[in-house]
Amino acid sequence: MTGTDLKSAGSTGGSRSPGRRGVRPADDSRGLLAPFILAWRFRELIVAMLRRELAERFRHTIFGWAWAVIGPLVSLAIYTIAFTGVMRLPVGSARGGTANYALSTFIGLIVFNLCAELCYRSPLLLHEHAAYIKTSIFPSETLAWTAVMRGFTYAGISLAVLLVFALAINGTLQPTALLLPLVIVPLGLMLLGLVWCLAALGAFTRDFAYLMITIVPVMMFATPVFYRISDIPETLRPLAYLNPLASAIEMARNLLIDGALPSASLYLAFLVAAFLVCRGGYAVFERYKGILVDVI
């Protein structure tokens, strides 16, 4: 009964509906730098949201922020033990000894976990903040910035643990480690684009959340977390570099373990890809923004 009502309303409503003129064009949603102008304009809000999320995270615990350090420490210990004692190392990674293999794996894990967390969370990001989006003037684009910055905060804690560990076993850090921000920033841009895209799609249907739960663990094996790209057959390597996470992880390893600069062409390609993903993801979000509030 309701179905027929709908149909009749739709068919007549459709023929009568006035032309969709551009209504209040989103003034600053165009332009190459739009995602950054947005972040600057709402910086206070982004920081306030980030503060809230970080304050909330360990609020009801006794150990509080210690958990953020304990987590990475335990996984670092487990992977070191597992791959040195229980399993045999892949050949190439054994260069530099078990401690450096643990380092290498840990770098892979930090980057992968950062990405995985955002993949799991993004499709539900708008649902999570539905109360804000529906009842206040809330720029929902900023949620991606908040989510990525939160992810990087935890990754940063892990990175600190890693640096201390590296210092402890090698007695010194590679000077190239100072260049790490040059890899972190494009990685952040790439993740931003990913979050925007997934958040917009996830608003329409929660299937994307389940899709992520299904494919992210598979992605772990397609990403050089437990091995290095140099371990795989030479013919397959170009393929591996197509995975942007692989490039990010390898470049971070170059800087932190090898003490070498990543190849210029790889870095340049990564930089361009990062910017394109970021801007593209933002464009997807902006395209659907007008109807997002009506579907969540």
Added chain:
Amino acid sequence: MSSDIAIRCAGLGKAYQLYARRTDRLKQVAFGSFRRFYQEYWVLRDINLEVARGECVGVVGHNGAGKTTLLQLLCGITRPTCGELEVNGRLAPILALGSGFVGDISGRENALLGGAMLGLRRAEILRRLPAIGEFAGIGPFIDQPVRLYSSGMRSRLAFSICAHADADIMLIDEALAVGDAVFRRKCLRFLEAFRRFGTLLVVSHEDDQIAAMCDRVVWVDDGRIRASGSAAEILALYREATRRDEDNGSRFRFDSAAHAPAPPGAD
């Protein structure tokens, strides 16, 4: 000239998309530019409204008439499907008091967050926090997690945050219904003072409140403006119409916004 006008709508309309199947929603996302996979349901149509700076306009109408959607359009929460909309000035919407609060953090932290959403700088909010707490009148509870608040305390704090947001235009949706008499008096006193420099749009089911506050009343019915004029005149019309009305299911129809009332028994 346009600076004297706070809100101007011309031919404003909002249609929601109703999907028959879940998969249609995905198809719309993927192939929306080629075909339409939804039915339209017009919540608001042909809204022509002009509110001058410093004016206080009341909005009345029965549940589901489109009042809240109108406010949501005005503050840009949802985008209009057609028509023109012009809003001059900084908005502070009080749509669902306290619904944006996070239960686990204190009232003070929530005020910081709520203020940021309204576009205030952190330093500004920090400076105003004492005043916000004072106006809300919740005493030491401002430092307690919001989940411990009663619903009245939540709305007190939420109203207080909006009241200190330096807005030019306030949109108020049934906001005063929850507070107790004392707080309500305080709010009305505040709104009275606010009107000297700001613009006010109030949705309420309480005729007395609207009659006391508003210069002008707009009656929204079935997604259209049915009448608009002086408060006394429109409220009398509206009261007359509601007296005759019976509360039955025919009030909420999918097709009501697009058509004249369906003949009785058509279903």
